[in-house]
Amino acid sequence: MQQATNHALAPDVLVRRFAAAIGAAHVISDPAELLVYECDGLTHGRTRPELVLLPGTAEDVQAVVRIAAEAGVPLVPRGAGTGLSGGARPVIGSAVLSLARMRRILEVDLENGWIRVEPGVINLDVTRAVAGKGWYYAPDPSSQGVCSIGGNVAENSGGAHCLKYGFTTNHVLAARVVLSDGSLVELGGPAPDAPGYDLLAALVGSEGLCGIVVEATLRLLRKPEATRTFFATFPSTDEAGNAVSGIIAAGILPAAIEMMDRLAIVAAKAATGLDWPDVGAALLMDADGTTAEVEHVAARAVEIARAAGALEVRVPRDEGERQLMWKGRKSAFAAVGRISPSYLVEDGVIPRSEIARVLREIEALARAEGLRVANVFHAGDGNLHPLVLYDAAVPGQEERAARLGGEILRLCIRSGGSITGEHGVGAEKAAYMAEQFRPEDLDTMGKVRCAFDPVALLNPGKVFPTPRLCGERPGPYRPHPAEVAGLAERW
Incomplete structure (x- = not known):
């Protein structure tokens, strides 16, 4: 299995294809404008992307992902860029997929206590939308006035009140997600305990490695009496x-x-x-x-x-x-x-x-x-x-x-703790993952990631200390049984 890093199309052809899909105004290729996207809130590591893409709809995101997958262009999903672990930092040869334009509140259902939003909606704006009715959204990162829901879901953001009310994962009921092949899937549902495997739990906190959230259904709470x-x-x-x-x-x-x-x-x-x-x-x-x-x-x-x-x-x-x-x-x-x-x-x-x-x-x-x-x-x-x-x-x-x-x-x-509570692993802490987890644990995590994104198209080079291609095992190469049987080949 090959990691998506080698461009199959010339840069000008790529720009034209992306522009045809989402509009030329939403494809940034000027070197000076790309400087803004070299890092997230963690500024001591910078990499300039090849392109920045600003889709406006879920269909735009699907189109962008399909073009990138065909061309072998790694995509780095980005919310508001307030992350503090380098999770939205580009990798060499990548395109940043910014969800900043997708800022609509799609549906509010106070009878059932939930709200459905696009990923670019600002955290605090969720509460503002329902505060007049006596409701609020509990996760409150310090950056809640500027950080976006898509980034919160990717990082499983917490905040000052997570001690009593939990992290983002406790407040996401459902999500629509674009996978690395451009397909759109729906995980969870507005009712608690949706049937089937809890794939939503694997998605929240996966730092953009599993899929791109294009909608999220969030649990709302009643404001406390005092x-x-x-x-x-x-x-x-x-x-x-x-x-x-x-x-x-x-x-x-x-x-x-x-x-x-x-x-x-x-x-x-x-x-x-x-x-x-x-x-x-x-x-x-x-x-x-x-x-x-x-x-x-x-x-x-x-x-x-x-x-x-x-x-x-x-x-x-x-x-x-x-x-x-x-x-x-x-x-x-x-x-x-x-x-x-x-x-x-x-x-x-x-x-x-x-x-x-x-x-x-x-x-x-x-x-x-x-x-x-x-x-x-x-x-x-x-x-x-x-x-x-x-x-x-x-x-x-x-x-x-x-x-x-x-x-x-x-x-x-x-001291019996962890290398991250809410900022994520990203690029900054990947080297310490092997000090906290055994190789077998990391291998299992890698397999979960590969189940969602088998070509490592999305946010490559993050979280894992020594990224391996999906299906590979550490150590000397051993042919897969399917390869030995002539049913598959390594390329």
Whole structure:
């Protein structure tokens, strides 16, 4: 089986064919315009694509995929380009398939609690479309104001409130998907527990390797009756981590509980003007549900935070002040640009009980490299987001930052965790997959991918540390029985 990497048609012929399929205005080939698509939100690795294609309908996507498959042109699906693992980074000789034009909300069914959208619809716009009726869409990445549903499905995006409400996979009921041969399939259905194999579960989080989502049916939730929020400060991340462990151990399930260390707080203050104090760590927690429940839960959580060593506990006076607190947290990634010329966002998971120890080890690793790390993360489920600060203009610092990021991922693995919680593996973390998974595990994952895309047309070179052609086994080549019998040939 051959990977789709060799163009069978001349570039000008390809451009004409794609233009005939989706319109010349939606085929980008100018080198200057292609620069925009060299990377996603992870900017320290760049590859310029050969073309960028902007289909406007599911039929356009099918046409593009068929032309690419015939010509042997790898396709890199792209949503809003906010990903942080290089998942939408082009590979050499590839065309980027951007779904940014497909931004229609197709159907809303509040009686059954779902909404059907195209992949380019912005995450927050899903909630805006139904908020007036008392509904919302739960997954809320920090980039929810700009990231798109197609990318969320590809990456299985989470967000601050995933502790209680789960990740994207818990909120996708159905999807229409274009496979690598241009066929259109429907997975799942608007009713829960669709019959048959749960292929939707394999698709969500597959990072564009299995198919291109052209429609998604999303589960909607009723807005909770009440939400209570508090912001607590601590001398260090040790006390803040103990507070998190104490709150969860008490049987409290917060809607969200976020932690920021001193550097992250400094950055958020610089970006938003919040009057947060200069402290070692801070927690921001939401409790939601019925009024009686959240009043009790929030009061109990504040007691536990004070017992763990909280210096101050603030409760917002109104919804506007509450939203400002969350703006400080959700702006943290971008805000770090106020205190560092360059930074690398990592994403790993550890057990909650290991938070304090792991943060101390991250600090030690950073000192050894002569760099700083700002930490802001979903403390309730141990999903770390260390931001490695460096200056790309200083020779060697970018390499040291990448090395430090890798050591942080290894620390997560050693601590019983994972190399990613919600940002995906993409190009950045593929090399660490073999440190977390056995060869047999990776081989099984590869077979699942090949069942969807046997020619590796879609997003090649991502996720797997040593990509193999579908059907190949590691080690010396051994002829397949079908080849020996003269029923197939290797080409």
